[in-house]
Each structure stands twice: as C-alpha cells, then as structure tokens.
Amino acid sequence: MVNVTYDQSGSLVWVDPATNQTWVYNLGDIAWVLASTALVWLMIPGVGFFYSGLLRRKNALSMIWLSMMIIAVVSFQWFFWGYSLAFSETGSAYIGNLKYFGLKGVLEQPSIGSTRIPAIAFCVFQLMFAAITPMLALGAIAERARLGPTILFTFVWSTIVYDPIACWTWNSNGWSFVLGGLDFAGGTPVHISSGTAALAISIYLGKRRGYGTERLAYKPHNTTYVVLGTVFLWFGWFGFNGGSALSANLRAVQACIVTNLAASVGGLTWMFWDWRLERKWSAVGFCSGAISGLVAITPASGFVGSPAAVLFGFLAGTLCNFATQLKFLLKYDDCLDIFASHAIGGIIGNLLTGLFAQASVAGFDDITVIPGGWIDHHYIQLAYQLADSAAGFGYSFVMTTIILWLMHYIPGCRLRCDEETEILGVDDAEMGEFAYDYVGIDLGVGHDFHDDTHTDGQVQMTTGGREPHHVHTQMVVPKDSGSDVDEKQQ
Numbered sequence: 001m002v003n004v005t006y007d008q009s010g011s012l013v014w015v016d017p018a019t020n021q022t023w024v025y026n027l028g029d030i031a032w033v034l035a036s037t038a039l040v041w042l043m044i045p046g047v048g049f050f051y052s053g054l055l056r057r058k059n060a061l062s063m064i065w066l067s068m069m070i071i072a073v074v075s076f077q078w079f080f081w082g083y084s085l086a087f088s089e090t091g092s093a094y095i096g097n098l099k100y101f102g103l104k105g106v107l108e109q110p111s112i113g114s115t116r117i118p119a120i121a122f123c124v125f126q127l128m129f130a131a132i133t134p135m136l137a138l139g140a141i142a143e144r145a146r147l148g149p150t151i152l153f154t155f156v157w158s159t160i161v162y163d164p165i166a167c168w169t170w171n172s173n174g175w176s177f178v179l180g181g182l183d184f185a186g187g188t189p190v191h192i193s194s195g196t197a198a199l200a201i202s203i204y205l206g207k208r209r210g211y212g213t214e215r216l217a218y219k220p221h222n223t224t225y226v227v228l229g230t231v232f233l234w235f236g237w238f239g240f241n242g243g244s245a246l247s248a249n250l251r252a253v254q255a256c257i258v259t260n261l262a263a264s265v266g267g268l269t270w271m272f273w274d275w276r277l278e279r280k281w282s283a284v285g286f287c288s289g290a291i292s293g294l295v296a297i298t299p300a301s302g303f304v305g306s307p308a309a310v311l312f313g314f315l316a317g318t319l320c321n322f323a324t325q326l327k328f329l330l331k332y333d334d335c336l337d338i339f340a341s342h343a344i345g346g347i348i349g350n351l352l353t354g355l356f357a358q359a360s361v362a363g364f365d366d367i368t369v370i371p372g373g374w375i376d377h378h379y380i381q382l383a384y385q386l387a388d389s390a391a392g393f394g395y396s397f398v399m400t401t402i403i404l405w406l407m408h409y410i411p412g413c414r415l416r417c418d419e420e421t422e423i424l425g426v427d428d429a430e431m432g433e434f435a436y437d438y439v440g441i442d443l444g445v446g447h448d449f450h451d452d453t454h455t456d457g458q459v460q461m462t463t464g465g466r467e468p469h470h471v472h473t474q475m476v477v478p479k480d481s482g483s484d485v486d487e488k489q490q
Contacts, residue, residue, distance in 0.1 A: 004108055014108045014118070023109075029116045029247040033125050036243025039236040040128035044071055044135050046232025050287070051139045051336055052435065053225025056218060058425025059143045060225075060435035066150065067135055073154045074131040079103055082130055083123050085163040087112050087171055097167075112172060114246040125243060126166075129186055133162050136194035137400075139336045140201035144208050144422055145415045147430045152413060153403065161197065161399050165189045165392055181388040182357050182370065182381070184255070185244040187299025187350045188392035195343025196393050198334060200400040204408075205415060207333040209422050216335075223283055230287040234263055237294050241301035251364035255301040258309035259294065265313025266293020266320075273321045288341065292320035295345030296352065303357035303370070312352055320345050343393065350389045354382035 005013045012025040048067025052060045074082070084100035089112055100106050103123065111122030134154045141150060166189040168174035169181065176183075183189070210216050220226055241259045245252035270289020274282045296316035297309055304312070323340035327333065334340070357373035371378040407413040421429040428434065 002108055012118075014110075016109070023115060025110075025118055026116050026247070029114070030118070030121050032248035032252065033117055033121045033243055033246060036239030037125045037128055039239025040125075040132065040243065041071070041236075043233050043236035043240065044128075044132050046229045046236060047132065047135050047139070048229070049225045050229025050233065050291075051142065053222040053227075053229060054220045054284070054336055055142055056425070057221040057436060058427055058434075060221060061427040061431060061433055062147060063139065063142065064435070065147070065431065066138055066141075069147075069151060070135045070138065070154055071131050073151055074134065074158055075127060077155050077158050078123075078127045078130050082158060082163050083126065085159065086130075086166040087123075087126065089171075089173065111246075113170070116247055122246065125246075126170075129190055129240075130158060130162055130166070133186075133190045133194045134158055134197075136190070136338060136342055137197035137201065139338050140198035140334060141205065141415060142335055143426060144205055144417055145426070146417045146421070147426065149407060149413045149415050153407060153415065156403055156407075157197065157400065160403065161193060161396055162189065165193050165395065168391075169388065176384075176388045176391070179384055179387070180371075180381070181384045182303055182353050182373075183299040183350065183388065184302035184353075185241045185298045187295075187346045187353070188388050191295050191298060191342040191346030192350070192389060192392040193396040195339045195341070195346060196396040197400040198336075198338035199332065199343065200397050201404065201415075202327075202332045202334040202339070204401065204404040205333075208335065209419060211333055220284055226284050226287050230290055234260075234290060234294065237263070237298075241298060245302060245365060247365060249365045251302055251362070251368070254305075254361060254364055257306055258297055258301050258304060258312075261306060261309040262293040262297035262313040262316070263290045264293070265310050266290055266296070266317040267313075269293075269314050269317025270321050273318065288337070289317040289321065292316040292341050292345045295320075295342055296349035299346070299349045300353040300357065302368075303353060303362050303373075305356075305358060305361055308352070308356040311356075312349065315352070316345050316348050319348055347389050347393070350385045351382065354385035357381065 003015060003017065007013050007024065010027060012027060012030070014023045014025070015021070016023065045064065045067045048064040051063040055063065079102065081098055081101055083103065083106065084098050088097045088099040090097055090099050106119045106123050109119050111117055111119040113122045113126075134157055137157070138150055138154070168176045169183050169189050171177060176188075181188075208216060237259055238256050242252045242256040245255055267286040267290035270292065271282055271286040274280070274285035293313035293316045296312045297304075300308070300312065320341050323344040324337045326340060327337070353373065355374045357370065357375070359370050359372040359376050362368040362370045362372075371381070373381040404415065407415065417426065417429070
C-alpha cells in the first residue's frame with residue numbers, strides 16, 4: 001500500500017521511510033501538470049496534421065500515422081529506460097544510469113523537477129516532450145521513406161539522442177544545468193535536436209523525384225489541415241510552456257502570456273514578409289510564423305517579460321522565414337522546412353534567452369534563483385546559451401547521421417524507399433490506405449494518374465499543384481428543375 005495521507009489543508013503528504021522526512025504535494029500543482037500533459041499530447045497529432053496538410057495528398061495519411069505510432073513507441077521507450085536515462089539522480093553519467101528501469105520506484109517520492117509534485121506526475125509530463133521531439137524530426141522523411149524502419153529509428157534515436165540532451169539540460173546533475181544554461185521548456189532538447197536531426201535525415205535520404213522541377217512546385221494539398229494542426233499546437237503550447245513551471249503559479253501564467261504573444265507576433269511577421277512577395281494573405285505563412293514564434297519563446301518562457309516576447313516573435317518570424325531559403329543555397333531537400341523552423345528557431349530562442357532572461361521573472365514562483373541575462377548585467381549567460389546550443393546541434397546531427405547509416409546496412413532497416421513507392425505515394429505503397437476516398441475514385445473513373453499529375457481530356461496539370469485542372473462538359477439544367485440557367489463546371 002502506498003504510504004500517502006492528506007493533511008488538514010487537503011495536500012498530499014508522503015513520509016520517506018528511509019529518512020523520516022515529510023514531503024507535501026500540492027493537489028492544484030498536480031492537477032495543472034496533468035492537464036498540461038494532456039495539452040502536450042494533443043500537440044503530437046497536431047504536428048501530424050500540420051505536416052500532412054503541407055504535402056501532396058498521396059502522402060497525407062503517412063504523417064498522421066507517424067504521429068500516432070511515435071506516441072506509442074516513445075511511451076514504451078520512456079517506460080522501458082528513457083525516463084531513467086534522462087532523470088535518474090545518480091549522477092551526470094548517462095550510460096548505465098538505469099535506476100528507474102521499467103519505472104521501478106517512480107511513484108510517490110518527490111520529483112527531480114519539483115518537490116511540490118510526485119515523481120510519477122513529472123514522469124508522465126516529460127514523456128510528452130520525449131514523444132513530440134522525434135515527431136518533429138521525422139517529418140523530414142516525408143514522401144520518400146519506408147514507414148516500417150521509422151519504428152526502430154524512433155526507439156534508437158530517443159535513446160541515443162533525445163535522452164542524453166534532456167539529461168544535460170534539465171537533470172540537476174547535467175553539465176549544462178550545472179554550468180548555468182537556461183532552457184525552460186525545450187529549446188535544445190526539443191527544437192534544436194529535432195530540427196538538426198531533420199537536416200541529417202534530409203541529407204541522408206537525398207532529394208525527392210522531380211527535385212528542381214515544376215513537379216515539386218506544388219502548394220499544400222490541404223490548408224485546412226495546416227490550420228488545424230497549428231490550432232492543436234498553439235493550444236497545446238500553453239501546457240508545453242506553462243506546464244513547465246510544474247506548478248499553478250504566477251510563473252506559469254507569465255509563461256502562457258509570453259507564449260501567446262510571441263506566437264501572435266511571429267505569425268503576423270511571417271505573413272507580412274510573404275505578402276511583400278506575393279501580395280496575398282497566406283494562411284500557411286501565418287501558421288508557419290506562429291509556430292516559429294512558439295519555438296523561439298520556448299526556452300525563454302519562464303525567464304522573460306512580456307515586452308521581450310514581442311522581439312522573440314518578430315525575430316523568429318523574420319529569421320526563420322529567410323532560413324527557408326537555406327535548402328536552396330545548400331542543396332538539401334527539407335520539404336517541410338523543419339530545420340528552418342525548429343533548429344534555427346530554437347537557436348534564436350536560446351541566444352535571446354541569454355540576453356533577456358530576468359531574475360525577477362524567474363522568481364515569480366518564489367523558488368527559482370538565477371543571475372539573469374544581459375538585461376541583468378550577467379554577460380556570461382550568452383556564452384552558456386551558445387555552448388548549449390552548439391552542443392545540441394552538433395550532437396544531434398552527428399548521432400542522427402550515424403544511426404541512419406548503421407540502419408542503412410542492416411537488412412530491412414533502410415529508410416529510403418524505392419522510386420516506385422515514391423511515384424505511387426507512400427500511403428498506397430506502404431499502408432494500402434488513403435487520406436481521402438476520392439484518390440481511389442480518381443483512379444477508378446478513367447483518369448490517367450502519374451505521380452500526382454492528372455490528365456483530363458487534353459488539359460495537362462503543369463503548375464505543380466496537388467489539385468488537377470479538370471475540364472467538364474457543359475451541363476444543361478432542365479427547365480423543370482427550378483432554374484432556367486445553363487451551368488458549366490470548370
């Protein structure tokens with residue numbers, strides 16, 4: 001039986017039998033952490049919908065499948081040894097740090113993140129961060145990878161890449177934590193690691209068929225999915241950043257305020273930059289900018305005031321927008337711009353944290369004490385942030401590349417699909433299912449279907465868009481139908 005009781009205020013009380021020390025857990029804090037856990041869980045399929053909407057429709061379902069698969073794989077990995085590798089208190093050494101293997105002993109003792117909540121609550125909250133990170137990275141496999149090997153890759157990558165970075169960033173024994181690096185909710189463990197891994201995956205997989213031609217000059221096949229995914233992400237980010245306070249306190253409220261503000265400014269900034277080129281108000285541009293603002297504010301959300309959040313959103317919306325051109329300059333095929341949005345956005349957020357972190361804001365929880373950043377005349381903080389960012393960037397890129405090439409030479413584990421799968425579409429070739437029934441209908445009514453290019457009559461689709469240009473014959477509406485107007489469908 002678990003040795004917990006309640007005191008007169010209703011708080012949960014646990015007495016450590018080894019030391020006879022009493023620990024008091026606030027039920028409101030536990031409730032906020034559990035609610036935040038649910039919010040962050042919703043972000044993972046949100047990424048799937050966001051990525052799905054940006055792709056061609058023949059690959060749309062694979063991204064949604066991937067989001068659900070990763071939740072399941074990482075949940076097992078976290079139970080098996082992930083949590084123990086990242087958050088054991090036995091020291092900073094990573095290898096062999098299996099104190100909590102199989103979540104043994106993870107229950108009523110105080111968590112390493114906060115003594116106001118039990119370890120089991122902290123564990124399930126951190127699981128959501130561990131799950132969303134490989135999902136962000138694996139968007140880079142879009143349209144040109146086999147799905148089966150991603151299951152193995154997710155387990156291995158989480159163990160070798162995510163868990164060590166989470167350990168050095170958030171574990172009180174980790175080198176970056178001890179050095180003085182500030183990362184409130186995942187600038188390096190989540191965004192720099194995933195964005196850099198996406199770059200490594202893109203380079204390893206190579207360019208998609210038709211790269212550099214009109215065939216890949218398509219528009220997102222389902223902008224509604226892009227907006228829906230953004231809604232899930234923005235909504236869940238209140239738990240992502242606000243929940244990282246691990247308490248229902250003023251610091252959590254402040255984190256929510258700056259999160260929303262940075263996303264708003266980032267979305268507007270990116271949209272305005274796109275408007276100057278196209279003279280169109282782009283929903284995709286707004287959503288991309290909102291996510292870049294959310295990425296940038298993540299490491300700083302528990303350390304900066306509201307005015308700084310405006311600058312975070314503006315710089316992220318600007319620099320991440322221009323960073324999307326890196327793939328053309330450096331000749332890699334990152335079709336979802338994951339590196340530009342997450343790695344560059346995470347670096348921007350980390351470095352700005354070094355400039356604008358305030359001791360007074362961190363102290364909103366009446367517990368945290370930091371020297372602050374440049375705004376508090378603590379100038380070495382920027383060097384700490386730079387060291388953490390560079391370490392996360394280099395470690396993730398190198399280890400991801402090694403994992404990919406080791407799998408490349410293991411029979412059945414190679415990620416790159418063959419050309420036939422790429423032409424047919426990953427959904428059909430790998431899953432035998434479609435995101436939309438009408439894909440199958442198109443194939444069944446005599447349309448000539450080749451690599452997402454449709455022909456109807458003599459009109460070819462040449463714009464590279466996902467939707468075909470159909471030409472329909474004139475349809476005459478009978479007089480007795482209530483209308484005397486002939487209609488044409490174009």
